Amino acid sequence: MSDARTRLDALPRVRLGFFPTPFVKLERLGRLLGGPRLFMKRDDLTGLALGGNKTRKLEYLFGEALDQGCDSVVTGGAAQSNHCRQTAAAAAATGLECHLALGGEPPESPNGNLLLDQLLGAEIHWCGDGRKGERIPEIAEGLRHEARRPYVIPYGGSNALGATGFVAAVRELQGDLKKERVEADHLVVASSSGGTQAGLVVGLDLFELHTRVTGIAIDKGETEGPTYESFLADLSNELAVSLGMPARYGTDEFLVRHEYLGLGYGVVGELEREAIRFVAEQEGILLDPVYAGRAMGGLIDLIRQGEFSPGETVVFWHTGGVPALFAHARDLGSQAPAS
């Protein structure tokens, strides 16, 4: 294991965010819900152009991009992708050109993350139905034809190298827990392209913490092919091997709750609305409508169902995404039509 920790430290990494992020106790929320002790890891405050969990992945991905002498990066996602916004900021900070393959069509007045992508100088390639970076290879190929050196970052930054950011995050968490003199029984986190959950699970093994991760699924899996859990197992095995750890992960290691998908990715329902208002009013903390709001809605429901016992400690990992609130003003404002 010490060998794996040495490998982790030896990887090229660009400092893009401010770490450690705050680790806070949710006193009021915990009391009101009457369940386990609640803490929050504030990765909405990673600091890179309004923050978010992708900054941790991008520190390693940009480390490799600069190491390889690349002059541009290509990635993709939904029009309101937090990953794309943080990638655009990382590219600006490191002097690389940024190309984003975004789902949808150009809107009349861009807002939320898309507005920020533009302010950060990213070049946007509109991709219609393809909101998962399907056109990334084609855009990278085009750049190579122009004798450019693009660095390709997959959807969500979720390859083994990106997920490494969350292995390192567990070491940070270990320090947070020590300071607070608590042990975490559970981590609850929004899970979508998988790098966050896979990295956390491998990191918990590497740093020998006995904490169970519950991923709240944000997006429906593909209807055919491997399940999300087997994707997480494959990614974790690849990540483990890259650090010199055994590839011992099976689907059983990954607890994913699929029952909070509502009407699908990015569709704000009562679950998200209630969770966002509740946490804003009771803690003064903003959640996003697509990821952290849904994950918190899931956590609140799991607490109400008695999934965690009162003596346990649960850490909610706030993954950021707050700029998307503004793109969902119609779904969240008090004048929103009751659904």
Ligand SMILES: *Cc1c(COP(=O)(O)O)cnc(C)c1O
């Ligand atoms: C990308 C993202 C997630 C999910 O992380 P994955 O590593 O893709 O599973 C959660 N929350 C926010 C705000 C995100 O942008």
